[in-house]
Structures are given as structure tokens and as C-alpha cells.
Amino acid sequence: MPGETRPYAVVASFVDITERKQLEAQLLRVQRLESIGTLASGIAHDLNNVLTPILASSQLLLLKHPDLDSQSQRLLKMLESSARRGAALVKQILTFAKGAESRPSPIDLRSIVTDAVLFCQQTFSRTIVLSVEMPESPMSLVLGDATQLHQVLMNLCLNARDAMQEGGNLSITVKEQLIDDLGPESYRSHAQKQYVVLTVKDSGTGIPREAIDRIFDPFFTTKAADKGTGLGLSTAARIIQNHGGFITIDSKLDQGSEFRVFLPAV
Ligand SMILES: Nc1ncnc2c1ncn2[C@@H]1O[C@H](COP(=O)(O)OP(=O)(O)O)[C@@H](O)[C@H]1O
């Protein structure tokens, strides 16, 4: 009726916004990581300019004065090695920030594992017992950058070592796996694909529930300032993502940790 003010209908709409909320949170997180990345790469470039002359001068001084007393030589060498460490750190930050430029080629992950195992055997304490399990028959290759994949594995192994100060077991395995539709939710977008799976499992301290969400954040570390950079896992995650793969983690406090790296088989 004209002029009537009585409501004649109610429009109700129910939309499930859980997913939208999750996407928003994810977007915010990505944006936050991006800005940290931009900031970090700016600082890294500046630092490079600071470190290069220090490194060059210390090397030059050593060459120019071969008859220098041994204490001064030691000091110069210390200067050189510190500058080198700084440069390596800068490089790591740049890899994290940019994902570095990669040169993909077909790779047998087993060769990467063999290299890393050799390194672990030579440098880790004897109280860490290493075991490796890989198929002996031919297996699928992955398309990737060998240096970067090596870096990922090393980061995982070093974290495992750090988590086992009192010793323990470190086990590395490589196998192939088809991920089907029945997999857990988080795998579903990767379903029906053949993957090469690299697992690094330790019997160390494990990771408390509240920290698990943050371990892949750049600069998140629970280690002393001179031990941890908090860049290992964020760099690893970035690299694996650029390779079309993903990382899963299974860990409980005091019960060790298991990191799994999934890379698409070619
Ligand atoms: N295997 C592991 N066992 C226990 N904690 C771990 C393990 N791997 C990673 N973490 C936790 O995640 C944090 C971030 O790791 P990472 O990004 O490699 O940085 P960093 O090793 O420099 O601290 C570590 O400080 C540690 O708290």
C-alpha cells in the first residue's frame, strides 16, 4: 500500500566467510613477508658495499706484507674470515628476498643427499647417529637448481643438529610418492601428481605448538644471536615453492621433528 511503513519482507543472507577470512589472513601474511623481503634486500645490498672493501683490503694487506709478525697476520686473517662470513650471510638474505636466479636442470635428489651426508658425517658430533634410506633402483628426477636444493637440505640438517645438542638420531630418506585425492586437505591442490619426497627426521627437542606457525617466518629464531639467523627455513620454503613443491612438518615438543620436502617428479 502506498504510504504504508509496515515491513513486508525480510531479506536474509547467510554466507560462509570462513574461507574468505582465511584468504585475507593469508594475503596479509604474504604482504608482510614481501615487505620484510624488500627491506632485507635493501639492507643486504648496502651491507655488501660495506663488506667488499673490508674483505679486499684485508686480503691485499696480507699479500703486501708477507713478513708481517704472526699476531698481525692472525688479526688480518680474522678480519678476512669475518668479512667473508658477513658476505655469506648477505648472500643468504638476498636468496631469501629474491629467491635468487636459478638454473634448473634435471636432478637425482639422491646425489644431493649423498653430498650432504658426507658433510654431516665430517662435521657433526659423533653423538648424532646418521641413517640414510634411498631406493637403489632408478627413480624419477626433479627439475631444479642443485645449489639451492643442497642449501635446503643443509638447512634442515643443521636445524636437526642444533635440536640434538645431547645427541640423537638423524634420518634422511628419499622416495617417490603419488599424492591422490584422498590426501589431507593441505595436499589437495597438489593431488594426482607424482612427487619425490625428501624426509629429514630428528629425535631432538621438537617444536612447541605455538612456535610451529612461525618457524617459516623470516628472522624467527629461538637460537642465540650468534647461532641463529632465522633465515634457514624461510629460505628453504621460498626455494621449494619456486620449485613447485611444498614442505610439511610434523613435530611435538620433546618428540623430535620430521620435515618433508615434496618436489614434483619429471
Ligand atoms: N629440527 C628442528 N627441531 C627443533 N626446532 C627446530 C627445528 N628446525 C627448526 N626449528 C625451530 O625453527 C626456528 C627457525 O629455524 P631456521 O629458520 O632454520 O632459523 P635458525 O636455525 O637460524 O634459528 C629455529 O630457531 C628453531 O626454533
Ligand SMILES: [Mg+2]
Ligand atoms: Mg636453521
